[in-house]
Amino acid sequence: MYTTELKDKNQKSAPLVLAPEDPERLAAFDARVAADDFIEPKDWMPEAYRKTLVRQISQHAHSEIVGMLPEGNWITRAPSLRRKAVLLAKVQDEGGHGLYLYAAAETLGTSREEMIEALHSGRAKYSTIFNYPTLTWADIGAIGWLVDGAAIMNQVPLQRTSYGPYARAMVRICKEESFHQRQGFEIMMTLASGTPEQKRMAQDALNRWWWPSIMMFGPSDANSPNTAQSVRWRIKRETNDELRQKFIDVTVPQAEAIGLTVPDPDLKWNAERESYDYGEIDWEEFYAVVRGEGAVAKERMQARVQAWEDGKWVRDAAAAHAEKHASRMAAE
Amino acid sequence: MSNTASSSEAVGQTKTWPLWEVFIRVKNGLSHRHAGSVHAADAKMALEAARDTYTRRMEGVSLWVVPSAAIVASDPGDAAELFEPAADKVYRHPTFYVIPEGIKNI
Numbered sequence: 119m120y121t122t123e124l125k126d127k128n129q130k131s132a133p134l135v136l137a138p139e140d141p142e143r144l145a146a147f148d149a150r151v152a153a154d155d156f157i158e159p160k161d162w163m164p165e166a167y168r169k170t171l172v173r174q175i176s177q178h179a180h181s182e183i184v185g186m187l188p189e190g191n192w193i194t195r196a197p198s199l200r201r202k203a204v205l206l207a208k209v210q211d212e213g214g215h216g217l218y219l220y221a222a223a224e225t226l227g228t229s230r231e232e233m234i235e236a237l238h239s240g241r242a243k244y245s246t247i248f249n250y251p252t253l254t255w256a257d258i259g260a261i262g263w264l265v266d267g268a269a270i271m272n273q274v275p276l277q278r279t280s281y282g283p284y285a286r287a288m289v290r291i292c293k294e295e296s297f298h299q300r301q302g303f304e305i306m307m308t309l310a311s312g313t314p315e316q317k318r319m320a321q322d323a324l325n326r327w328w329w330p331s332i333m334m335f336g337p338s339d340a341n342s343p344n345t346a347q348s349v350r351w352r353i354k355r356e357t358n359d360e361l362r363q364k365f366i367d368v369t370v371p372q373a374e375a376i377g378l379t380v381p382d383p384d385l386k387w388n389a390e391r392e393s394y395d396y397g398e399i400d401w402e403e404f405y406a407v408v409r410g411e412g413a414v415a416k417e418r419m420q421a422r423v424q425a426w427e428d429g430k431w432v433r434d435a436a437a438a439h440a441e442k443h444a445s446r447m448a449a450e
Numbered sequence: 451m452s453n454t455a456s457s458s459e460a461v462g463q464t465k466t467w468p469l470w471e472v473f474i475r476v477k478n479g480l481s482h483r484h485a486g487s488v489h490a491a492d493a494k495m496a497l498e499a500a501r502d503t504y505t506r507r508m509e510g511v512s513l514w515v516v517p518s519a520a521i522v523a524s525d526p527g528d529a530a531e532l533f534e535p536a537a538d539k540v541y542r543h544p545t546f547y548v549i550p551e552g553i554k555n556i
Contacts, residue, residue, distance in 0.1 A: 161526050210506065217503050221487045224469070230489060231466060287486070294507075433491075437467065440491035 139164050151352050156282040159225040167351055170344070171281055172226050174353060176233045179219035180244035183237075186212045187418055188252040189261060197255060204301050205258065211294050218287040225283045238423050246404065247330050249412020256309050256316075256323035262302015264324075264331040264369065270295050271365045272335065275355035303372065310376040317377070324373065325381040332396075333404045335362040341401075366394050469518040470496040472503070474510035482514050490515075 143162055150157070157163055186209050193209065196202035220230055236242035247265055252258065273295065276288040309320035336358040339345060348354035366385075373380050384397030407415070467489040473482035485504045490496035496515040505513070524532055540546050549556055 158526065160523065207506075210502075214503050214506060217488070218486055224487075229466065290486075433467075436491035436495060440495075443492060 148350075151280045151350075154278070154352070155280075156285065157280050158282045166347075167353075168226050170348065170351070170353060171284065172223055172228050174348075175219055175223040175226070175284055176228065176236070177243050177245075179216045179223060179233065180237045180242055181248065182212050182216035182219060184244045184248045184418055184422065185265075186216075187421055188248055188250070188414075189258060191252050192255060192258050195255070196258075201305070208262070208298050208301065211298065215287075215291045215294070218290055219284075222281075222283040222287045234426065238419065238426065240410065240419065243408065245334060246407040246412060247334050248418060249407050249410075249415040250326070250330055251414045253326075254319050254323060256306070256319040257327065259302050259305030259309060259320065260323035260327040262298050262300075263306050263372075264302070264327050265334065266295055266298040266302060267369060268331050268334045268365050270299060271361050271368075275361075278352070278355060280352035303376075306378070307376045310378055320376075321378055324378050328381050329400065329403075330407075332362055332366065333399060335359070335365065337401065337404070338399075363393055366396055370394055467491045470500070470515040471518050471521060472496075472500040473514040473516070474504060475512040476510055478511060482512065485509075487518060488515070 144164055147157075147162065147164060147167075157167075189205060189209050189212075193202060193205055196205050220233060223233060224230060233242065237244065252261070270292065273288055273292050277285055277292055279285045279288065306320050306323070309316040311317075336342060339357045339359045342358055345354060345357055349357070370380055370385065382397045384395065386395055387393075388395045406412075410416075468491075469487050469489055470493075471487050472485045474485045475482045485500075488496055488499040488503055490499045493515060497513055500513050500515050504510075536542075
């Protein structure tokens with residue numbers, strides 16, 4: 119799963135203002151990045167680069183962790199043992215992805231606790247997509263196919279992102295993510311070729327998840343003021359609109375192949391551009407969800423905070439055990 | 451590699467678990483390679499967390515976990531000086547030597 123850099127509408131025009139950097143070092147840094155060299159944790163880097171990365175990587179990590187919730191809802195209700203085993207493995211992968219990313223962000227000097235606290239207190243953002251509810255089993259198919267599909271589109275270029283630990287985490291994540299998309303498509307395909315009621319269920323899931331999925335690529339380029347800097351820094355390799363178009367172009371034929379209809383009356387093939395033209399995106403909805411007005415935003419955070427609090431005694435016990443063991447070893 | 455292991459830093463009432471670096475041997479015959487890091491209270495937990503985090507698809511036959519704080523790293527800012535002694539010793543490479551044509555097996 120993935121999030122693009124998220125800010126609500128009011129934040130978007132506030133650029134990062136930081137103390138000026140030593141111009142010589144900055145020029146050397148820019149040249150390295152421009153030459154596609156990787157930046158490693160102990161290398162010198164401009165403060166704005168560090169801050170942008172911490173924000174992007176931690177938002178990405180939070181999205182993986184919160185992303186476990188909508189699917190976790192369905193583990194006990196999966197329609198067969200096979201589907202249940204697959205869904206468990208997928209949700210476990212999302213947890214793993216969150217951990218790779220938290221570790222990558224920690225190399226920039228932030229701590230795991232700071233990031234978790236920022237998420238739980240609502241200061242940190244995560245992908246808006248997870249604030250939509252999963253109402254039917256078909257939603258699990260739609261999430262794998264569309265949400266993970268959009269995530270892959272976003273993440274593949276990030277394997278070459280300029281920050282080494284982030285790029286390495288993305289290589290690992292991309293390898294694991296393609297099973298997520300395929301299992302989702304398989305669920306949709308099975309439903310679409312089932313009874314009329316099952317097909318209706320698949321179509322209904324596509325209707326509800328299509329627009330939120332294409333919003334996952336973030337605001338259009340015109341409203342994404344940090345994109346240019348991020349592209350220069352190789353933190354981002356393609357713009358939001360470029361990635362969105364790519365996703366639409368590959369996904370529409372997949373929907374047609376299984377007899378489902380993409381819920382966009384303006385969608386049509388443009389032979390000249392060799393791409394699909396698509397309808398206007400409802401950005402008001404997007405920004406409302408970023409602000410935390412998504413259908414289940416409160417529920418998601420309550421579930422996260424409760425899991426953290428319920429796990430406290432386990433963390434305390436493990437720490438106490440380690441301490442006791444260490445002091446015994448020292449005494450021997 | 452992470453630059454800090456905040457093992458003694460107390461957050462709330464719970465102490466932060468130390469950071470461990472994870473190394474995986476993909477198969478016998480190959481050396482262990484750095485895969486990433488995990489937080490864990492002790493070595494046993496670090497091994498289990500490393501297994502769950504980095505080998506969900508049979509990625510290895512052996513794991514090492516090393517307290518991050520135990521790693522001594524060179525400073526990339528000093529790389530030029532540190533590696534300078536090797537810079538002018540191209541004669542350490544076989545291609546430095548010119549062997550006439552017709553001489554074989556060397």
